[in-house]
Amino acid sequence: MQIDFKHRQSAHCESGVSSNLLFHYGLDISEAMAFGIGAGLFFGYLPFIRINQLPLTTFRCEVGGILKRLTRKLGVKIHLEKFRNPEKAMAALDRGLENGIPMGCRTGAYWLPYFPSAYRFHFNMHNLVVYGKEGDDYLISDPVFPEIQRCSRPDLMKARFAKGALAPRGTMYYLTHVPGDIDLRDPIRQGIQAVCHRMLKVPGPIIGVRGIRFLAGQVEKWPRKLGKRKAALYLGQLVRMQEELGTGGAGFRFMYAAFLQESAGILNKNRLLGLSDQMTQAGDLWRRFAVLGARNCKDRAAESDSFVSMADILRECARKESEIYQELLAAVQ
Amino acid sequence: MKVGEVPQERGIMPENLHEVCYAVNEGGRYVLAESAGWEPKNVANAQAWEIIQTQVAEVLNQVHAGRQSPLAFHMAINQMNVGLLSEYVRMSRWRVRRHLKADVFKRLKLDILRRYAEVFRITVEQLQSVPSDLTQCFKEDRGSCR
Numbered sequence: 001m002q003i004d005f006k007h008r009q010s011a012h013c014e015s016g017v018s019s020n021l022l023f024h025y026g027l028d029i030s031e032a033m034a035f036g037i038g039a040g041l042f043f044g045y046l047p048f049i050r051i052n053q054l055p056l057t058t059f060r061c062e063v064g065g066i067l068k069r070l071t072r073k074l075g076v077k078i079h080l081e082k083f084r085n086p087e088k089a090m091a092a093l094d095r096g097l098e099n100g101i102p103m104g105c106r107t108g109a110y111w112l113p114y115f116p117s118a119y120r121f122h123f124n125m126h127n128l129v130v131y132g133k134e135g136d137d138y139l140i141s142d143p144v145f146p147e148i149q150r151c152s153r154p155d156l157m158k159a160r161f162a163k164g165a166l167a168p169r170g171t172m173y174y175l176t177h178v179p180g181d182i183d184l185r186d187p188i189r190q191g192i193q194a195v196c197h198r199m200l201k202v203p204g205p206i207i208g209v210r211g212i213r214f215l216a217g218q219v220e221k222w223p224r225k226l227g228k229r230k231a232a233l234y235l236g237q238l239v240r241m242q243e244e245l246g247t248g249g250a251g252f253r254f255m256y257a258a259f260l261q262e263s264a265g266i267l268n269k270n271r272l273l274g275l276s277d278q279m280t281q282a283g284d285l286w287r288r289f290a291v292l293g294a295r296n297c298k299d300r301a302a303e304s305d306s307f308v309s310m311a312d313i314l315r316e317c318a319r320k321e322s323e324i325y326q327e328l329l330a331a332v333q
Numbered sequence: 334m335k336v337g338e339v340p341q342e343r344g345i346m347p348e349n350l351h352e353v354c355y356a357v358n359e360g361g362r363y364v365l366a367e368s369a370g371w372e373p374k375n376v377a378n379a380q381a382w383e384i385i386q387t388q389v390a391e392v393l394n395q396v397h398a399g400r401q402s403p404l405a406f407h408m409a410i411n412q413m414n415v416g417l418l419s420e421y422v423r424m425s426r427w428r429v430r431r432h433l434k435a436d437v438f439k440r441l442k443l444d445i446l447r448r449y450a451e452v453f454r455i456t457v458e459q460l461q462s463v464p465s466d467l468t469q470c471f472k473e474d475r476g477s478c479r
Contacts, residue, residue: 011353011365032355032363052384110412118345118378122412146351163420236380243374246352254334254355258363280357284334294373297380 002132005102007141011248013127014066016143025178036259037187038066039194044207045215054237059251063125073187077177083170086161102131106171108162114149124166144246188263189332196325209322216314223307232297239293253283271331282320289313339366344375396463402438406463407453421452
């Protein structure tokens with residue numbers, strides 16, 4: 001049994017799943033557009049939350065937030081359910097598939113057998129679409145993989161009930177109503193406003209542009225405060241958060257630039273094209289930071305690659321992004 | 334990032350896979366471009382595995398010395414701590430912590446052992462044994478010693 005579902009590889013799991021699900025119901029929304037309307041862009045340096053005893057840095061919004069805002073803004077109705085009992089969760093999944101509905105699931109990455117071993121960490125914010133069943137195997141459209149994947153029932157059950165921080169608890173969702181004709185202009189504007197607001201106006205030092213500056217100050221202190229070895233670990237974790245986990249490069253900055261470019265056409269605002277270019281430049285700066293970071297991790301840093309110069313790059317990122325968000329706000333007003 | 338600059342530095346990703354990222358083509362338009370990997374990512378990922386490997390090696394030494402039970406090894410190689418394992422196995426933390434002691438673990442009943450083995454997806458026999466060293470553990474299939 002198999003639903004005719006079009007699998008399209010994307011850079012990020014949640015926005016990819018959103019885009020693919022909408023496409024199944026005849027709404028062609030690109031991944032970048034889904035990410036933008038869902039207001040996925042973020043920055044937060046949260047040293048009090050530890051992953052593997054290292055501080056958490058995040059470049060995206062809360063898990064589930066993109067899908068929630070995207071469906072709400074587009075007037076798409078979505079049914080989302082959590083479960084206590086794994087058997088019941090799998091039965092509900094089977095029922096949905098029998099009715100020909102592609103089912104979105106949140107899972108942990110650790111128990112998915114098709115994940116390459118190098119990526120197998122306890123990471124509970126993964127999203128995928130189950131769209132069929134063959135014998136005991138489920139057919140899975142996992143947006144970060146180029147091809148369709150298979151997963152046995154016990155493995156999928158375990159992945160859906162992964163434990164630990166942000167446990168998915170069998171979270172499963174499907175679309176129940178997709179309106180035929182959608183005007184993207186207001187959702188785009190609102191999505192942009194939400195991101196700008198978050199990046200510029202959230203109080204406190206650790207969120208948004210201020211968060212980037214705060215991180216810069218911390219990075220500068222790391223070698224003195226933590227010693228060389230630990231500073232390298234902190235840095236490595238930061239580079240991983242920025243680049244590794246399905247970000248589309250430069251901590252989602254490139255994906256957001258793609259969204260701004262696409263929006264320029266829809267809103268008929270050439271100003272957004274220029275801002276998209278600037279966001280690309282900001283992304284390039286983040287990439288430069290990652291290059292220096294990796295050199296320091298490997299202890300191959302030259303004099304000019306010091307923690308001070310890395311902090312300077314971050315401040316430059318903050319300055320640039322701050323300008324972008326201010327102009328963006330004015331552009332969509 | 335331009336399409337021509339999209340890095341193709343294969344490291345952590347297997348041969349048959351690629352990821353997609355966003356890059357600008359010659360016409361200045363954003364497109365999805367395939368990437369085989371990027372050196373800074375490979376470095377950061379390798380570093381994360383080094384940390385895990387060091388921790389597992391430490392625990393393995395302790396198990397060989399009889400200071401900890403084989404359970405401690407399987408917990409470490411599955412990247413778990415007592416809190417996470419206790420959630421998976423549905424036992425209290427102090428109970429799991431007790432089972433990490435070599436002499437307590439030896440006396441555990443079969444159904445308790447089975448519960449642990451199920452979590453790690455191994456047999457009870459595998460749960461009761463540990464490898465002599467780590468050479469086999471972090472080669473092809475990282476983080477698994479099955």
